[in-house]
Amino acid sequence: MTQSPGHPVIPRLGETLLALATVVFGVLVIWQTTLIRLTPAYSKVGPRVIPYIVGAGLVLVGLWLAVEALTGRAAVGSSDSEDADPTLPTDWRTVGLLALALLAYLVLIERAGFIIASAVLFVWAAIAMGSRRYVRDIAIGVIMATVLFLIFNRGLGLDLPAGVLAGIV
Amino acid sequence: MQAFADLARGFEVALTPENLGWALIGVLLGTAVGVLPGIGPALTVALLLPVTYKLAPISAFIMFAGIYYGGMYGGSTTSILLNTPGESASIVTAIEGNQMARRGRGAAALATAAIGSFVAGTVGTIGLTFLAPFMVQIGLKFGPAEYFALVVLAFTTITALLGSSLARGLLSLFLGLALGLVGIDTLSGQSRFTFGIPQLLDGIDVVTVAVGLFAVGETFWVASRMRHDPDQIIPVKGTVWMTRQEWARSWKPWLRGTAIGFPIGSLPAGGAEIPTFLSYALEKRLSKHPEEFGKGAIEGVAGPEAANNASAAGVLAPLLTLGLPTSATAAILLAAFQRYGLNPGPTLFQQDPELVWGLIASLYIGNVMLLVLNLPLAGVWVRLLAIPRPLLYAAILVFAGLGTYGMSGSAVDLVVLYALGALGFAMRRFDIPVAPAVVGVILGPVAEDHFRRALQIAQGNYATFVTRPISAAILVLAALALIAPVAIRWWQSRRTLTPVPPSPVEP
Numbered sequence: 012m013t014q015s016p017g018h019p020v021i022p023r024l025g026e027t028l029l030a031l032a033t034v035v036f037g038v039l040v041i042w043q044t045t046l047i048r049l050t051p052a053y054s055k056v057g058p059r060v061i062p063y064i065v066g067a068g069l070v071l072v073g074l075w076l077a078v079e080a081l082t083g084r085a086a087v088g089s090s091d092s093e094d095a096d097p098t099l100p101t102d103w104r105t106v107g108l109l110a111l112a113l114l115a116y117l118v119l120i121e122r123a124g125f126i127i128a129s130a131v132l133f134v135w136a137a138i139a140m141g142s143r144r145y146v147r148d149i150a151i152g153v154i155m156a157t158v159l160f161l162i163f164n165r166g167l168g169l170d171l172p173a174g175v176l177a178g179i180v
Numbered sequence: 181m182q183a184f185a186d187l188a189r190g191f192e193v194a195l196t197p198e199n200l201g202w203a204l205i206g207v208l209l210g211t212a213v214g215v216l217p218g219i220g221p222a223l224t225v226a227l228l229l230p231v232t233y234k235l236a237p238i239s240a241f242i243m244f245a246g247i248y249y250g251g252m253y254g255g256s257t258t259s260i261l262l263n264t265p266g267e268s269a270s271i272v273t274a275i276e277g278n279q280m281a282r283r284g285r286g287a288a289a290l291a292t293a294a295i296g297s298f299v300a301g302t303v304g305t306i307g308l309t310f311l312a313p314f315m316v317q318i319g320l321k322f323g324p325a326e327y328f329a330l331v332v333l334a335f336t337t338i339t340a341l342l343g344s345s346l347a348r349g350l351l352s353l354f355l356g357l358a359l360g361l362v363g364i365d366t367l368s369g370q371s372r373f374t375f376g377i378p379q380l381l382d383g384i385d386v387v388t389v390a391v392g393l394f395a396v397g398e399t400f401w402v403a404s405r406m407r408h409d410p411d412q413i414i415p416v417k418g419t420v421w422m423t424r425q426e427w428a429r430s431w432k433p434w435l436r437g438t439a440i441g442f443p444i445g446s447l448p449a450g451g452a453e454i455p456t457f458l459s460y461a462l463e464k465r466l467s468k469h470p471e472e473f474g475k476g477a478i479e480g481v482a483g484p485e486a487a488n489n490a491s492a493a494g495v496l497a498p499l500l501t502l503g504l505p506t507s508a509t510a511a512i513l514l515a516a517f518q519r520y521g522l523n524p525g526p527t528l529f530q531q532d533p534e535l536v537w538g539l540i541a542s543l544y545i546g547n548v549m550l551l552v553l554n555l556p557l558a559g560v561w562v563r564l565l566a567i568p569r570p571l572l573y574a575a576i577l578v579f580a581g582l583g584t585y586g587m588s589g590s591a592v593d594l595v596v597l598y599a600l601g602a603l604g605f606a607m608r609r610f611d612i613p614v615a616p617a618v619v620g621v622i623l624g625p626v627a628e629d630h631f632r633r634a635l636q637i638a639q640g641n642y643a644t645f646v647t648r649p650i651s652a653a654i655l656v657l658a659a660l661a662l663i664a665p666v667a668i669r670w671w672q673s674r675r676t677l678t679p680v681p682p683s684p685v686e687p
Contacts, residue, residue, distance in 0.1 A: 019370070025609075025610070029610050033351060037354075040373075043372075043373055045370050047365075056631075056635040056636065056640060058367070058368045060372045060632070061624075061627075061628040061631065062361050062372065062373075063633075065354060065357045065358050065361060065369065065624075066358075068354045069354045072347055072350045072354055073351075075347040075350075076347050076348075079345065088608055088609050088611055089608040089611045090606075094217055094218060094402045094407055094573075095401050095406065096406075097401045097461075099405035099406075101404045101405060102405060103404075105403045105404065105406070106605075109399070110400075113396075113577070113598050116581055117594055117595065120581070121591060125585075128581075129578045129581065131341075132574070132581065133571075133575065133577075136399075136570070136573065136574035137574040138571040139570075140403055140569065140570035141569075142571060148570075152574075154577065156336075156578070159578070159582060163582070165341070167230070167231060168234035169233060169586045170586075170589060171582070171585070171586055180319075
């Protein structure tokens with residue numbers, strides 16, 4: 012298999028896993044479909060018909076992808092993004108740090124409130140992605156989170172949680 | 181003519197000071213968010229949905245009209261001043277526009293894009309005004325079988341026209357369809373794929389899907405392989421006014437781009453990419469300066485940008501008259517309608533003409549506002565491009581959380597959002613297009629509804645889809661949309677195998 016210059020050789024393993032995952036997902040959809048309760052009145056075209064079609068479609072697409080993977084049609088990552096270079100290898104450290112930032116947001120949003128959760132997410136994500144001007148980032152994060160909270164809760168009628176800052180803002 | 185009377189009523193609604201204000205805010209927000217790298221028109225609309233959450237429907241949709249056109253315009257600024265397009269419809273704009281900017285004609289590229297967008301947007305909106313009542317008449321005659329066939333046509337065209345391979349497009353579509361199945365089945369009342377989680381009974385919101393796949397997925401994709409030498413922003417120098425020669429070279433491409441973009445956009449089949457590519461190819465063929473193409477030919481910006489905007493106006497025709505979104509952006513607009521309990525389609529024109537025609541009227545107004553604002557404000561938009569990337573993407577994550585949690589107030593939706601973000605990341609890694617999934621999520625339940633209603637009418641006879649002539653014809657078109665690109669590629673690869681005499685070198 013030849014690769015055009017400038018693109019890294021992505022092992023076909025990834026493609027094979029994609030095909031396998033698609034087939035497994037399709038089988039799961041079909042299995043879950045068998046568990047949908049049927050009401051007698053709808054026995055002809057009931058709630059299971061379309062899910063079966065979707066599940067079968069996924070299995071077929073998975074098989075098609077398997078054929079493509081085995082015949083060596085490996086994809087390079089999407090080149091639509093402005094800031095991503097699809098030829099680089101995956102930087103798992105940054106990805107992991109970002110995932111932790113989202114986890115922190117999930118934990119904080121209902122306990123500490125929107126402002127703290129958003130400020131923490133902003134600063135953490137910015138630093139994870141390489142920003143090194145900590146004071147500026149913290150200032151922007153806190154101000155942005157507070158302003159958004161006030162605009163959306165006071166002006167636009169949303170109900171974002173105030174959390175531990177309830178009574179202050 | 182009835183269309184004029186309806187439109188006049190629409191202007192009465194749209195021209196109140198309050199609604200003009202919402203239109204202005206929509207245009208400004210849409211452009212500002214659309215300019216930001218990594219945010220295309222679909223995500224612009226999705227991220228700004230919470231802003232309209234508590235507005236009256238008419239004000240909300242007038243604002244949306246501004247956001248929609250503003251987001252389209254903002255995207256073209258990004259592709260001209262940064263070399264890399266944020267969405268596939270901007271690829272050709274990026275080619276020629278960026279070359280123009282490198283040669284010190286960035287201001288003229290922005291101007292021809294802005295004026296071309298205005299011309300195309302206005303002509304396209306006029307087209308929408310006259311086409312819509314006609315399509316409503318057709319839509320009223322369609323039964324569930326025909327609607328089902330139309331949705332299938334939208335599915336196959338969106339899938340076949342996007343992405344690097346048909347298998348990948350289909351995978352994206354089926355992922356969207358599977359996500360769309362989650363929740364209570366409207367016809368039988370049974371819950372499906374909810375795994376006992378009560379928050380999933382309402383289904384997965386298409387806005388959550390769009391924000392997860394586009395915003396969170398994109399952020400992770402960028403984080404995983406950030407460019408170490410970021411694209412240089414080319415400063416806009418010189419006058420924003422085009423020279424006489426640039427005007428002379430622009431106006432025909434604007435009109436031709438519009439003529440290509442609007443009809444293709446208004447077909448109940450997807451894709452803003454096709455008209456832009458067609459327009460580019462046409463301008464290259466007709467140009468007196470074909471040697472300039474690839475090096476900053478103004479026709480290559482004027483034509484495709486007009487085509488892009490005209491098709492954006494065209495896409496609203498099937499959306500408003502048939503309830504059929506044919507782009508990811510239109511899918512999110514449909515979700516916005518549903519949030520207000522409104523179902524776009526022929527009946528909406530009869531039940532709520534003020535809303536529909538107020539929306540169409542505000543498209544005209546938004547276009548004028550964009551033209552007036554964007555030429556002088558070009559410098560401001562350019563500065564948005566200079567936002568440090570870590571801060572930009574950190575802010576995108578904050579807004580994604582705000583939109584999702586703010587709408588539902590449920591942490592379960594955040595978990596769904598982040599899971600979809602992981603899926604979006606994987607889809608980018610394997611070069612799987614995202615738009616078919618977004619359209620699949622919202623149109624899947626629609627397709628199922630029509631499918632089962634059609635079968636109930638036909639008493640379970642599956643042949644109903646092929647024995648009704650219109651339904652059968654549309655289904656044949658849908659099949660052709662899938663088969664034709666494969667057949668053409670096969671035919672071309674056969675042709676290139678036979679020796680081709682070397683083409684004469686052009687003088």
